[in-house]
Amino acid sequence: MEIFxxxxxxxxxxxxxxxxxxxxxxxxxxxxxxxxxxxxRCDFPGKAFLDGLVHLxxxxxxxxxxxxxxxxFGQQGFVGRWLATSFGLEIAFTxxxxxxxxxxxxxxxMVRAIRLSIEAVDTGLEAAARTLGAGPFGIVFSVTLPLxxxxxxxxxxxxxxxxxxxxxxxxxxxxxIPGETRTLPLALYGLTQVPGSEGAATRxxxxxxxxxxxxxxxxxxxxxRIRKRLAA
Amino acid sequence: MLEAHIIKTLPGGFRLDGRLSTxxxxxxALFGPSGxxxxxxxxxxxxxxxxxxxxxxxxxxxxxxxxxxxxPHHRRIGYVFQEPRLFPHLSVTANLLYGLKRTPEAxxxxxxxxxxxxxxxxxxxxxxxLSLSGGEKSRxxxxxxxxxxxxxxxxxxxxxxxxxxxxxxxxxxxxRLRDELAIPxxxxxxxxxxxxxxxxxVAVMAxxxxxxxxxxxxxxxxxxxxHAGDGDAGSVIEATLSxxxxxxxxxxxRSGAGVLYVPRLPLAEGAVVRLRIRARDxxxxxxxxxxxxxLNILPARVVAISDGPAASADVVLDAGSTLRARITxxxxxxxxxxxxxxxxxxxxxxxxxxxTGG
Numbered sequence: 001m002e003i004f005x006x007x008x009x010x011x012x013x014x015x016x017x018x019x020x021x022x023x024x025x026x027x028x029x030x031x032x033x034x035x036x037x038x039x040x041r042c043d044f045p046g047k048a049f050l051d052g053l054v055h056l057x058x059x060x061x062x063x064x065x066x067x068x069x070x071x072x073f074g075q076q077g078f079v080g081r082w083l084a085t086s087f088g089l090e091i092a093f094t095x096x097x098x099x100x101x102x103x104x105x106x107x108x109x110m111v112r113a114i115r116l117s118i119e120a121v122d123t124g125l126e127a128a129a130r131t132l133g134a135g136p137f138g139i140v141f142s143v144t145l146p147l148x149x150x151x152x153x154x155x156x157x158x159x160x161x162x163x164x165x166x167x168x169x170x171x172x173x174x175x176x177i178p179g180e181t182r183t184l185p186l187a188l189y190g191l192t193q194v195p196g197s198e199g200a201a202t203r204x205x206x207x208x209x210x211x212x213x214x215x216x217x218x219x220x221x222x223x224x225r226i227r228k229r230l231a232a
Numbered sequence: 233m234l235e236a237h238i239i240k241t242l243p244g245g246f247r248l249d250g251r252l253s254t255x256x257x258x259x260x261a262l263f264g265p266s267g268x269x270x271x272x273x274x275x276x277x278x279x280x281x282x283x284x285x286x287x288x289x290x291x292x293x294x295x296x297x298x299x300x301x302x303x304p305h306h307r308r309i310g311y312v313f314q315e316p317r318l319f320p321h322l323s324v325t326a327n328l329l330y331g332l333k334r335t336p337e338a339x340x341x342x343x344x345x346x347x348x349x350x351x352x353x354x355x356x357x358x359x360x361x362l363s364l365s366g367g368e369k370s371r372x373x374x375x376x377x378x379x380x381x382x383x384x385x386x387x388x389x390x391x392x393x394x395x396x397x398x399x400x401x402x403x404x405x406x407x408r409l410r411d412e413l414a415i416p417x418x419x420x421x422x423x424x425x426x427x428x429x430x431x432x433x434v435a436v437m438a439x440x441x442x443x444x445x446x447x448x449x450x451x452x453x454x455x456x457x458x459h460a461g462d463g464d465a466g467s468v469i470e471a472t473l474s475x476x477x478x479x480x481x482x483x484x485x486r487s488g489a490g491v492l493y494v495p496r497l498p499l500a501e502g503a504v505v506r507l508r509i510r511a512r513d514x515x516x517x518x519x520x521x522x523x524x525x526x527l528n529i530l531p532a533r534v535v536a537i538s539d540g541p542a543a544s545a546d547v548v549l550d551a552g553s554t555l556r557a558r559i560t561x562x563x564x565x566x567x568x569x570x571x572x573x574x575x576x577x578x579x580x581x582x583x584x585x586x587x588t589g590g
Contacts, residue, residue, distance in 0.1 A: 124317050127280050130304040131311040132331035132380050138305075142330075146321045230321050230362075 006207075007200075012179055013187040014207060020098045020183055021163035025156050028103040028110055032155060035107075036114035037140065057169075058108040066172025069101055073173070097174035098181045102163035109162055110155040117151020118144060147230070150223045157219035161212050184208050234384055234416070238276045238286040248272050248440040254384075254418065254433070259410055261427040261448065262420045264437035270420045271314075273437070274386050277418070278311045279304030290383055308339070310382030310415075314392040316369035318361035324372050325357045331380025341381045342413060350408050351375050367398045371405055378409060387419045391426065403429055425583060428452065428468060428508045449506065453554055465546065466510040467556045473503045482527075488553035490530045494582050508583040511546060511558035515578040518567055528579040530555070534571050537564060549577055 006014065039051060057065050073080040073091040083089040091097045121144050129139045145152070167185040174181040176190060188204040191197040234254045241247050248269040254260040262270050275281040277288060279295070279302065287297030290309070295302045310331070318327050332344065348354050351371040361369060370390060377385060387406070391399040403426065410417060410430065419430050427434060427448065434451040436444040444451055452468040471487035476497065478484040483497045487507070497505065520529065532551035540546045545564050549555040555577055569575070 122317075124313065124315065125319060128311070128313060128317040129319075129330070130280065131278055131309065132376065133305045133308070133334035134330075135303070135305050138334070143319060147319075 007203075009178075009187060009200075010203065010207060013182055013184045013204070014211070016095060016098075016179075016181075017164055017183040017211070020095060020102060021160045023096075023099040024102045024106060024163040025159050027099065028107055028159060029152075029156065032107065032110040032114055032159070033145070033152065036111045036118055036155075037144070039111070040115045040118040041144075054111050055108045057105050062105060062166075062168025063172045065104055066101060066169035069097070069104065069169065069173040073097065073100065093174050093177060093181065095174075095180055098166075098170050098183060101169040101173045102166035103159075105166050105169050106159035106162035110159040113155035113158055114148065114152050117148040117154070120151070121147045150226050150230075153219060153223055153226065157215055161215055164208065164212060164215075184211075233291060234277070234418075235289040236273075236277055236287070238273055238283045238288070240272060240276060240281065240283045240286075242272065246272075246440060248276075250437065250440065250442045252277075252418075252435055252442060253445075254416055258414075259417045259419055259431045260433045260435060261431035262418055262435050262437060263422065263424075263427055263451075265422055268437040269440040270422075270437050271388050274311075274388050274418060274420050277384075278309045278386055279307050280311070305334075308335075308381070308383045310377035310380055310385040312373055312377045312385070312387045312390045314389045316361070316366075316373035316393070318364075318369055318372055318376070320361050322361075323357070324353065324359050324361065324364070327361065327372055328357075328375050328379055331376055335381050339381055342379055342415075344379060346412075347375045347378055350412060351405055366394050367401055370394065370398075370402055374405065374409060378413060378415065382415060385415045385417045387417060387421075389420050389422070391421075391423070399423075399426075406430060424452070424466065424508065428506060428583070452508070465540075465556060465558060466508050466513075467554055468506060468508050469553045469555075471505055471507055473497060473499055473501055473505065476501055489532075489551040489555060492530075492579070492582060493527045494584060497584065505584055509555060509579055510581075510583070511556040513580040513582075514549075514555060514557035514559075515580065516547065516557055516559055516563070516567065516569070517576045517578060518573075520576050521578065524578070526578045526580060528582070530577045530579065532575055532577045534569055534573045534575060536571055537569060549575070551577060 035054060039047070070092060071077050075081065075084065075092060080091055083091060089096070091100060125143055125147070126139050129143045134142060165185060167189065170181065170183065171186060176182055176186045182190070184204060184207065188201055188208070191201040191204065234252065236253070237251045239249050246269065250269065250273045252262065252273065262274065264270050272281060276283045282301065283296060288295040294300050295307055319330065322330070328344065332340065348357070351374060353368070353371050353375060356364060356368055356372065361372065364372065374390070391402055394402065407430065419427070421427055431448045433446065434448050435442050436451060444454065449468050449470060469487045469489055471485040471492060473483060474486045475484035476499065478493060481496050482493045485492045485494060485505070492507070499505070530551045532549040532555060534547055535550050536548040538546050539561070540558055543560050543562070544558050545561045547557045547559060547569065549557060557577060
C-alpha cells in the first residue's frame with residue numbers, strides 16, 4: 001500500500017493548498033456577501049462600475065492581477081508598507097499573499113453565486129419583515145441571508161475550488177517557495193519542469209482532481225440538505 | 233385614529249391623491265375596483281412606499297410630512313398582504329413570534345395563546361409554511377401581523393389568493409380578531425360581501441382618489457357605490473330578527489322594506505342584522521304574483537331608472553327602504569316602468585351579515 005502514502009512534498013503541498021483555500025473563503029466571505037447584497041438590492045450611481053470592478057479578475061490575465069498585487073502589497077507598495085509598519089504583516093512571498101491572490105481571483109465567482117441567490121429572495125418577504133418591526137440589518141440576517149444560504153454555500157465552494165486551482169496570480173505575486181507558497185498547482189508546475197518526474201506529476205494530478213471532486217460532492221450534499229429543510 | 237393625505241405619482245404615470253381618515257369605527261373598508269390605487273395608498277400608510285407629498289398622522293403622531301418620515305419598522309402598523317408571505321425557512325411558531333419578538337415588552341398587547349386559539353392554528357405550530365394549505369397560511373399570516381401589537385392593522389385584500397369557498401371560511405376569523413382585539417383596521421377589498429360583513433365605515437376609491445366616505449350602510453346604498461362596484465350592484469338594509477323560528481327552518485326578519493324570510497339564523501330574537509340584496513337577485517312584477525316559489529315579495533314604487541351595463545337597466549325602488557333591481561331594458565319597456573309605477577319586488581336571495589350591527 002506504498003502507493004497510497006503521500007510523499008513529504010505531496011503532503012506539504014496538499015496541506016498548504018487546503019490552508020490557503022480555507023483562509024481564502026473565510027476572508028472573502030464577508031466582503032463577498034456585502035458586495036453581492038449591494039449589487040442585488042441597492043441602486044446607486046456607479047453601480048455598473050462596481051460590478052465591472054468585481055468581475056475584472058475573471059477577464060484579466062492572472063499574471064496582471066499578480067503583478068498588480070505585487071505593486072500594491074510588495075515591500076515598496078503602499079498597502080504592503082502600511083501593513084508591515086502598522087501590523088508587522090508580511091504579505092508578499094508568504095502564504096498569506098497566496099491567500100490574497102486566490103481571494104481576488106475567486107471573488108467574482110463567489111459574488112456572482114451569492115448575488116443570484118439574493119436576487120431570488122422575494123422582496124415581498126423583506127417588506128413583510130419591515131412591517132413586523134425588523135430594521136434593515138435585522139431583515140438581512142433573519143430573512144435574506146437564511147433564504148440565500150444555498151447560493152452562499154455554492155459561492156463558498158466555487159471560491160474554495162478556484163483557490164485550489166489558482167496558479168498565475170499566485171506565482172507572480174508570491175513566487176514558488178517550498179513550504180511557504182508552493183501549493184498543489186505550483187508543485188505540479190515545478191515537477192513538469194524536471195525531466196523524469198512524470199510519475200510524481202501524475203500523482204499530484206490525481207490528488208488535485210480528487211480534492212476538487214470531494215469539495216463539489218460535499219457542497220452538493222449540503223445544498224440538497226438545505227433545500228430539503230427549506231421545503232419541509 | 234388615522235389621518236392621511238397622500239400624493240404619489242407612480243412610474244407608469246398613475247397619480248394617487250387620496251385623503252383617508254379612520255373614524256371611531258373599528259374597521260374602515262377601502263373599497264374600489266382593481267387599479268384604483270387602494271394598495272398603493274395602504275402601502276404609503278405602512279411606509280412601504282414613500283409618498284411624493286402629504287401627511288400621515290396616527291394617534292396624533294406624525295409618521296410622514298413636515299420633513300418627518302418614520303421608517304416602516306418604527307410605525308407599528310401591521311400589514312396583511314394579498315399573499316400570506318410567510319417566511320419559508322421558519323416554523324409556524326417562529327413566523328408568529330417574528331413580530332412579537334421585535335415589539336418592546338411594554339407595547340405588547342396581544343397574547344400568543346389567545347391568538348393561536350382565536351385562529352385555530354394550534355396543531356400547525358411545529359410545521360413549516362410550505363406544507364400548509366392556503367387557508368392555513370392566511371390564518372398564520374393574520375396571527376403574525378396581530379402579534380406585533382400594531383396600532384393599526386391593514387388588511388390588503390387578504391383573501392385575494394384564496395378560492396371562493398376558502399374566502400368564506402376565512403371571514404369568521406377576521407371577524408373574531410376584529411371583535412376580540414381592540415385594533416383599528418383598514419380593510420382593502422373590491423369584494424362587497426367582505427365589506428358588508430366586516431366594515432363599520434367605508435371609503436370608496438376610484439382612479440387614485442377617495443370619492444366617498446361614511447358609515448358602511450349609508451355608503452353601500454349610495455348611487456356612487458353602486459357604480460363603483462359595477463358587477464355586483466345591490467342594496468343593503470338593516471333588519472331585526474322578529475321570529476328566530478318561523479317554521480320550516482326559516483327565520484322572520486322585519487325591515488324598513490317589510491317582512492323577509494331567510495334560512496334559520498342562530499341568533500336571539502331582537503338581534504339586528506345587515507342584509508345585502510344584489511340587484512340581479514330582484515325580479516319585478518306589475519301585479520302581485522301568485523303560484524310562485526319566491527318567498528319574499530315586497531310592494532315597492534319605482535323611483536328612478538338608469539342604464540346599466542350591456543342590455544340591463546338599474547331600477548331604484550322605494551319599498552320603505554331603498555332597493556335596487558337590475559333587469560333588462562326590454563323588460564322595462566314591456567312592463568311600461570316609469571318613475572312612480574307601483575311594482576312588486578321578487579327577492580330571489582338575501583345575503584346576511586350576522587356579525588355586525590348588533
